[in-house]
Amino acid sequence: MARVTIEDCLKNVDNRFTLVHLAAKRVRQVREGAELLVKSSNNGDVVSVLREIAAGRVIAKRKEDPEKK
Structure with a gap:
């Protein structure tokens, strides 16, 4: 992969907000x-x-909603 783009990442993540948090945690x-x-x-990194x-x-990883149980 020559370049990594936001669009490449969004294929595996729901939205940009989640992407930022996931990347920050992993870094x-x-x-x-x-x-x-x-x-x-x-x-x-x-x-x-x-x-x-x-x-x-x-x-x-999605957190389960306690009201749905």
Whole structure:
């Protein structure tokens, strides 16, 4: 993948708001020592995480609504 775009990521995430929160959380994990899930060279943490999201390796977990139970 030459470039990662927001549109690439939005195929796997519901909306931009969720994308920002998911990417921020994953970047924190990577900076604390978590291994990257996709191989990329000469990229920063943010670009690598966006590549993970675009590849479908990182997904947002939905919280269940307690009223629906």
